[in-house]
Amino acid sequence: MTNNEKVLSVDNLVIKFNLRGQELTAIRGASLELYKGESLAIVGESGSGKSVFTKSFMGLLDANGRIESGSIIYKDNDLAKYKTEDDWIKIRGKEIAMVFQDPMTSLNPLKTVGKQVQESIELHQNLQGEEAKKLAVEILNDVGISEPERRYKQYPHEFSGGMRQRVVIAIAVACNPNILICDEPTTALDVTIQAQILQLLKNLQKKYQLTIIYITHDLGVVANVADRIAVMYAGDIIELGLSEEVFFDPKHPYTWALLSSLPQLGIKGEELYSIKGTPPNLFKEIKGDAFAPRNPHALKIDFEKRPPYFEVTPTHKARTWLLDPRAPKVEPPLSIQKMREMEVKRGERLE
Known part of the structure; x- marks a missing residue:
């Protein structure tokens, strides 16, 4: 992170949608602080709430969606209270701009x-x-x-x-925004072009003094561009830390599972790791830790009570009962330990 000046502060945000007479809670009390000049990556499976969360910063929620509670503070204004297009026109593009997933549908033919x-x-x-x-x-x-x-x-x-x-x-840069949100900016592109686009964004960030939020389901994509990583699951940020902390010392079992799914950690001849089960039904109230039913290390309390954030370092925190001093010690999977060892060896070589 380049400095400690906050440009955006989200506190306990709850976003709901009405669908066919039912209520879906897409964002469940998510909180986040964004600092000037940094690159923050929000990662998680499809449907974890990444796009909905960031679209709320620009008033781009679908007509059946609403902010139920919480705040989004930007330049001393609470964007969560904005209701009209006249309000949003002052923010959208000029202050916060977005690069959408599919460039063909974003452009006028x-x-x-x-x-x-x-x-x-x-x-x-x-x-x-x-x-x-x-x-x-x-x-x-x-x-x-x-x-x-x-x-x-x-x-x-x-x-x-x-x-x-x-x-x-x-087009997004031409608006001269303070914050640029990149929603899966490399999804439809091949690997060499992906690298070029990410390098381009890095260069533009320096030239135009941008604060960038990357949204992706692929941790590998943001490894070299993100200063910090926020891991989202079932509408909540369950781990947040500096890029190297989340990559080499992750604490939440969901982050372990996401990292273990990276193809580069696969072993030749063996099946690639995949997370068992499916994300929870957001039409229903979630009790305890939302990841508990898919977590092989789940404790009894995971099914009963939502974990608070436990601080790992001043820049790293995670919502998991495994960090409670009373919890049994659980080692991360071998793939995570292997990544850590590779990083230690790389550090030794550089010295």
Whole structure:
């Protein structure tokens, strides 16, 4: 983390949806603090609430969703209390921008790429006409699009998937936001392009002084870009720490399971690890630790009482009863121990 200045503070957020006459609790009392200039990765299985959580920062919840309780403090304003489009228009894009998963559906096929970047500039940066166009070309160049003047006049269908993703990033950056949320920014791209996009975001973060939130289900993707990692499960943040703490000294059994699922930890000829069971039904009230039914190390109390956060270090905490001083000592899986040993050896080599 570059400094201790908070740019966003979420406290005990509860988000509910009405679906076919039933109520679903998508976010169950999640809390998080975001610091200026950092890269924070929010990871977890599909359906764990990552996108819903961050969409609430921009007023992008579906019409049947609502913030039930809790607060989202940004620049001394509680965004959880915002109700109208007039309120959100001051935040959306200008203060907090988002790069969505699918670049093809994010772009207008009937407008040139340059015009779409220019629109953001005209809307949020008080520049018009030639001035806005000049900046749009500069931003297209910044996101790694060669011959930006020529590409400015082209349409989205003339771009490859990786190039479209660069355009979507350019549109978000053109808003000149403080916070950039990247929702699975590399999902639809092949591995080499993934690395290029992540490096691009790193470069843009420095140039435009961005605070970035990455949303992903793949811990491997964010290993080299995240300063901190928040692990989400069933609508709650169950572990939060510096990147190296969560990778090499994870404490929650769900984080163990997520890391064990990484293909690079697999052993040739052996079946890849997968987490048994399914996430809980969010239409029902969850008692105790939501991961308990899938946790081979679950204690009796896991099924009865929700664990509080236990502090591991000043920067690392986890919601698991295994950290209670009275709990039996449980060693992490061999794959986690192996990762730790590899890191220790790497550190020794560097010394």
